[in-house]
Amino acid sequence: MIETEDLSKAFKDFWAVTGVTLRVEAGQVLALLGPNGAGKTTTVRMLTTILRPTRGSARVAGYDILTHPDEVRAAVGVLTEGHGLYPFMSAEEDLDFFARAYRLLPGERKKRIEELLEFFGLAEVRRRQIGQFSKGMRQKLALARALLHKPRVLLLDEPTSAMDPASARLVRDAIRELRSKERTIIVCTHNLSEAEEIADQIAIINHGRIVLKGSPLELKFALQDQARFRIRFAAPLNGHPLSLVEGAKWLGQGKDWLEYQTAQPETVNPLLIQSLTRQGLPILTIEEQVCSLEEVYLHAVEGKLNNVYQTA
Amino acid sequence: MSIKQLRDYLAGILLVAGREVREHFRDWRIIVPIIILTLFFPVLMNYTANRLVNFVQQYDAPIIGERLIPFLLMVVGFFPMSISLVIALESFVGEKERLTIEPLLCTPLSDRQLYFGKLLASLTPPLLSSYLGTTVYLFGVIYKVGWRADPMFIIQIFVLATMQALVMVSGAVVISSQTTSVRAANLLASFIIIPIAMLLQAESALMFWGRYTALWWVAVGLFIIAGLLIRSGLAQFRREELLEREMDALNLRWIGRTFWRFFKGEGSSVWNWWRTEVLLSTRKALLPSGLSVLVLFFGGLVGFSQAKEFVLPAEYIQKYWNSGELVNRLAGLQLLPSYTAGVVWFQNLRAIFLASLGGFFTFGVLGMLVLMLPFALIGYFMASLIQVGISPYTFIGAFILPHAIFEVPAILLSGGAILRMGASFAAPARGQTVGEAWLKALSDWAKVMVGLVMPLLLAAALIEMLITPRLALWLISR
Numbered sequence: 001m002i003e004t005e006d007l008s009k010a011f012k013d014f015w016a017v018t019g020v021t022l023r024v025e026a027g028q029v030l031a032l033l034g035p036n037g038a039g040k041t042t043t044v045r046m047l048t049t050i051l052r053p054t055r056g057s058a059r060v061a062g063y064d065i066l067t068h069p070d071e072v073r074a075a076v077g078v079l080t081e082g083h084g085l086y087p088f089m090s091a092e093e094d095l096d097f098f099a100r101a102y103r104l105l106p107g108e109r110k111k112r113i114e115e116l117l118e119f120f121g122l123a124e125v126r127r128r129q130i131g132q133f134s135k136g137m138r139q140k141l142a143l144a145r146a147l148l149h150k151p152r153v154l155l156l157d158e159p160t161s162a163m164d165p166a167s168a169r170l171v172r173d174a175i176r177e178l179r180s181k182e183r184t185i186i187v188c189t190h191n192l193s194e195a196e197e198i199a200d201q202i203a204i205i206n207h208g209r210i211v212l213k214g215s216p217l218e219l220k221f222a223l224q225d226q227a228r229f230r231i232r233f234a235a236p237l238n239g240h241p242l243s244l245v246e247g248a249k250w251l252g253q254g255k256d257w258l259e260y261q262t263a264q265p266e267t268v269n270p271l272l273i274q275s276l277t278r279q280g281l282p283i284l285t286i287e288e289q290v291c292s293l294e295e296v297y298l299h300a301v302e303g304k305l306n307n308v309y310q311t312a
Numbered sequence: 313m314s315i316k317q318l319r320d321y322l323a324g325i326l327l328v329a330g331r332e333v334r335e336h337f338r339d340w341r342i343i344v345p346i347i348i349l350t351l352f353f354p355v356l357m358n359y360t361a362n363r364l365v366n367f368v369q370q371y372d373a374p375i376i377g378e379r380l381i382p383f384l385l386m387v388v389g390f391f392p393m394s395i396s397l398v399i400a401l402e403s404f405v406g407e408k409e410r411l412t413i414e415p416l417l418c419t420p421l422s423d424r425q426l427y428f429g430k431l432l433a434s435l436t437p438p439l440l441s442s443y444l445g446t447t448v449y450l451f452g453v454i455y456k457v458g459w460r461a462d463p464m465f466i467i468q469i470f471v472l473a474t475m476q477a478l479v480m481v482s483g484a485v486v487i488s489s490q491t492t493s494v495r496a497a498n499l500l501a502s503f504i505i506i507p508i509a510m511l512l513q514a515e516s517a518l519m520f521w522g523r524y525t526a527l528w529w530v531a532v533g534l535f536i537i538a539g540l541l542i543r544s545g546l547a548q549f550r551r552e553e554l555l556e557r558e559m560d561a562l563n564l565r566w567i568g569r570t571f572w573r574f575f576k577g578e579g580s581s582v583w584n585w586w587r588t589e590v591l592l593s594t595r596k597a598l599l600p601s602g603l604s605v606l607v608l609f610f611g612g613l614v615g616f617s618q619a620k621e622f623v624l625p626a627e628y629i630q631k632y633w634n635s636g637e638l639v640n641r642l643a644g645l646q647l648l649p650s651y652t653a654g655v656v657w658f659q660n661l662r663a664i665f666l667a668s669l670g671g672f673f674t675f676g677v678l679g680m681l682v683l684m685l686p687f688a689l690i691g692y693f694m695a696s697l698i699q700v701g702i703s704p705y706t707f708i709g710a711f712i713l714p715h716a717i718f719e720v721p722a723i724l725l726s727g728g729a730i731l732r733m734g735a736s737f738a739a740p741a742r743g744q745t746v747g748e749a750w751l752k753a754l755s756d757w758a759k760v761m762v763g764l765v766m767p768l769l770l771a772a773a774l775i776e777m778l779i780t781p782r783l784a785l786w787l788i789s790r
Binding site: 011012045048049050051052070073074076078080081082083084085086088089093097098100101102103142145 | 320323324331334339411413414416417418421422554566
């Protein structure tokens with residue numbers, strides 16, 4: 001589990017992260033979304049104890065990052081922004097070095113390296129120098145390194161960047177597989193569809209502050225203080241005058257559709273359907289409209305969010 | 313620490329070092345110069361030694377050849393170590409630039425394991441090649457020139473090479489862990505290269521002079537400096553700060569502001585500042601001042617002992633002391649003919665600042681050496697007077713004691729402040745960045761200087777000009 005309280009970091013006079021308060025339960029995946037320089041990497045670095053917070057606190061896998069940094073590092077697997085592989089070493093040597101650094105026993109070490117090389121399709125190139133690897137291969141190897149010691153917490157910074165679609169799919173599937181009751185995962189990403197696909201929670205960070213957080217579905221409703229609906233008719237409207245019921249606000253209409261919003265869909269929707277049918281407009285479908293995550297993200301980073309949903 | 317913990321601790325160090333060494337040996341940019349300096353250069357030096365020995369023998373000057381061969385041995389041992397500087401300078405900052413440091417810092421390896429691992433990795437390849445090069449040269453001169461070295465001298469050369477490498481590497485690792493780019497580290501390397509170059513010149517002079525015993529003292533000195541550098545590097549190395557520094561920007565405004573904040577402290581008026589800040593900084597310098605008493609006393613003893621080695625002609629001392637010339641000059645107050653109290657004060661201050669500047673870069677060591685000089689001279693003159701049967705107490709009472717009442721405490725306090733400043737670099741306080749710790753140490757030194765040392769030296773200069781000559785005249789003419 002990861003828990004942070006008012007986690008903040010200043011570099012001299014510049015606050016890179018301010019007041020980040022998060023709680024990610026074991027078994028959950030949190031996607032940290034934000035533009036470049038928003039504070040994602042600084043937050044992850046504080047959680048891995050390689051940056052000391054200026055203010056606030058955090059507990060990672062049950063350990064305080066300030067008082068038990070060694071235990072935190074032993075419990076965390078990290079995929080850093082730059083893969084950080086040694087170009088003169090082979091894939092096998094690199095994994096072996098880190099397996100020793102994470103104090104894996106000899107038998108376990110060999111088995112684990114074997115498993116991971118197989119899983120990421122790197123077994124064939126295990127003895128090739130990393131300097132000769134493609135970007136995608138390096139990323140896979142870096143991910144394998146993060147998983148060596150079966151960490152309880154995984155912090156992944158841009159795990160699928162520079163990967164071809166098939167490799168990215170492999171990594172996303174791996175993240176989903178890695179999710180277990182005991183493991184907590186934070187993924188920093190720019191890829192919104194990836195975040196939506198793998199995360200239970202999304203936190204949008206901008207200028208060092210968490211501006212929005214919640215489940216993907218909750219975020220999609222974040223822009224709306226009233227539910228939006230679209231009614232599609234069985235026949236074109238042909239300029240037919242429409243009259244809505246009280247409580248429904250007209251938003252727009254097209255050749256064969258109508259869009260409206262209401263604060264009380266449970267009472268307004270049946271009345272409106274009844275009214276439209278009575279007006280001789282046969283309804284084909286009615287569906288609730290939600291914003292795309294991209295819209296939510298852009299609104300969040302541009303600071304145009306409804307105050308109700310803002311967390312910081 | 314239990315045996316298992318110790319084993320795990322050492323395993324971590326060896327793990328870091330082993331990986332780095334393996335990587336170094338795969339990089340042709342490191343391997344090629346090592347091979348050249350290890351194998352080809354000693355052979356070239358053998359050839360040079362052979363030719364030179366033959367050449368000087370033609371002119372019946374074998375001593376030049378005898379001194380040249382050991383000197384070349386030292387050079388052969390030193391050259392491969394220049395690589396150590398390159399490796400050590402980029403040990404941390406190079407990894408940071410290549411973005412490989414972050415995964416390493418995220419492992420459970422401790423700061424000390426990382427630091428010692430890097431140190432060992434930077435030290436091992438150049439040192440091994442230095443030993444190998446020296447051995448190649450030694451065999452060469454044995455077979456080609458027929459020169460047989462004293463085994464103790466060979467040990468001495470190996471020890472000296474090891475100590476030089478240790479100093480260079482430990483200094484370079486400190487630089488590497490505190491800078492943000494390899495370029496900045498290379499620029500700062502002059503702080504290592506220049507002193508080492510000067511040291512090599514001094515060692516060469518000692519070798520040509522035939523003072524091989526002095527080389528042991530050089531080795532001891534290097535060992536102490538290496539220890540201090542390692543201590544300093546360990547104290548200043550914090551993984552949390554390694555990724556914090558992104559630019560080596562020199563923020564003069566911040567430096568000025570921070571120094572002034574430390575220097576001014578809580579003082580609301582000059583008197584209040586003196587009572588609180590100066591006395592507090594002086595109290596902190598008291599313990600190192602006690603240490604400087606011992607060091608300066610040792611300086612006096614060294615000077616005393618050297619009187620036997622460098623004997624002043626007895627007749628000259630007797631003549632000068634008894635001829636009345638001294639009395640005449642004192643009578644006309646021309647002991648220091650063109651000097652005024654202001655000049656004396658300025659000269660003493662200059663010496664103290666020079667000592668402080670030296671101490672600033674050498675953990676106080678060079679500063680203490682400068683302060684030892686006058687005490688060594690006093691010891692030397694005392695011993696010289698004793699040798700010719702003149703009481704040294706007259707000399708002390710007449711020429712030293714009056715102004716020494718103020719000058720010696722000033723020197724001791726300066727010594728304490730310099731040592732404390734050096735110690736602060738070696739072990740900065742927790743919770744402070746290295747820059748803040750340095751400015752704090754500098755401000756403590758400045759408070760002692762401005763608040764106590766400068767006034768004491770002014771009083772001493774006035775006495776030295778106004779009272780000492782009269783007292784000396786009275787004592788000597790009695």
